[in-house]
Amino acid sequence: MELHSNEEAITDLKFKGEAGLDSAAPPQELLKAKKQLEEYLLGKRLEFDLKLEPKGTEFQQKVWAELQNIPFGKTISYQELANKLGDPKVIRAAxxxxxxxxxxxxxxxxxxxxxxxxxxxxSGGLSRKKWLLDHENKHANGVLTLF
Incomplete structure (x- = not known):
């Protein structure tokens, strides 16, 4: 993974193999994010406490804010996401x-x-998505997926 930031906030996270990655060392202001990601991957962090500044439209910002309300170890459907945004018809846009x-x-x-x-x-691939959900389920609910 590679994190990017401006002087005050995280702006981007990319997985290896994704377009736009470079090999520059992470700036000093990313140390907090790096530490929190390491804690997350070890199962010691259930939520992130970082200032974020993702670039996007007003609607995208609304969706991304709603995503941050989904608890660690839980999932919702795209339809539930649209409903939480206040309009069940925005499922495709969401x-x-x-x-x-x-x-x-x-x-x-x-x-x-x-x-x-x-x-x-x-964006990281379905195998990574499965791993992340299994990881969260294991640490939030004490469930270990064997196969």
Missing amino acids: ASANGKNPIGLIIPCHRVIGQNGKLVGF
Whole structure:
């Protein structure tokens, strides 16, 4: 993973293999984010306490803010996301904004799944999405997926 920021806030998180990555060392202001990501991956952090400034439209900002209300270890469907935004008809627009989330993982777009419970869409790939959800389920609910 690679994090990007301006002087005050996290602006972007990319997974290796995603377009736009460079090999520059992370700036000093990202140490807090790095530490929190490490704690998350060790199962010691259930939520992030970071100042975020994702770039997007007003609607995308609204979607990304709503994503941050999904608790660690829980999932919602795209339809539930649209309902929480106040309009069940915006399901496609909400899904599109979810997919354009520039700070995936920290803004937990991986917690949104298909209406039928299937894993769909994730910039880091479905195998990573499955791993993240299994990881959170294990640490939030004491469940370990073996196969």
